[in-house]
Amino acid sequence: MKTKIQSLIFFVLCIAMSSCSSDDDGNTNLTPEGRWLVSSLLVESSFDFNGDGTTSRDLFEETPCYDGNFIEFFDDGDVIIDIDFTNVYVDINNEQAYQCQNGFGLTSTWTQDGNTITVENDDEQGDIVGTISGNTITVTILNGFEMELYDEVNDQHVGVTEDFTIIFTKFDE
Structure with missing residues (x-):
């Protein structure tokens, strides 16, 4: 099984700013300005890479x-995204390994309407819209974690995808 988070679109989507929030939390004037560090990247499968x-x-x-x-929002409407990639490998014997790879730095623009943030995305999938709450931004990417499973019965590789969720936490300098 070979797993890869590889496509630029998925990491641009990471910037999407989908966040769980309650309308009752009183955070009506949240602004994203500043740096937000990746603090969690959840996938559907479990791994023990750290042993x-x-x-x-x-x-x-x-x-x-x-x-x-990180992702960094500026008050002039610009945004910088610095996200890396991970190649994850799981072989037929369930042996697990990973390799960190340099990702990309991307600049774009963002707008805000209440707790809704839109990051401009020139990709064919269009702009990305999400919400902000407190000191976290949560982004769920549907089918963004790609895996290649080995099907022993048919002696072939089969592509499988999972959702993944990235949580950004506001960086306090």
């Missing part, structure tokens, strides 16, 4: 690949 004997769905806990990755 602690406990599997986790959080690639941020299991690998060092996302340490220091």
Whole structure:
């Protein structure tokens, strides 16, 4: 099984700013200005890359690949995105390995309407819309975690996707 988070669109979507919030939390004037660090990257499958004997769905806990990755919003409407990639490999014997790879730096623009933030995305899928709440931004990417599973019965590789969720936490300098 070979797993890869690889496409630029998925990481642009990471900037989408989908956040769980309650209308009752009183956070009606939230603004995203500042730096937000990746603090969690959840996938549907569990792994034990750090060898602690406990599997986790959080690639941020299991690998060092996302340490220091961020999104930064500026008050002039610009945004900088610095996100890396992780290649994840799981073979037929369930042996697991990963490789951190340099991602990309991207600049774009953002707008806000209440707690809704829109990041301009020139990709064919269009702009990305999300919400902000407190000191976290949560982004769920549907079918963004790609896996290639080996089907022993048919002796072939089969592509499978999972959803993944990235949580950004506001960086206090």
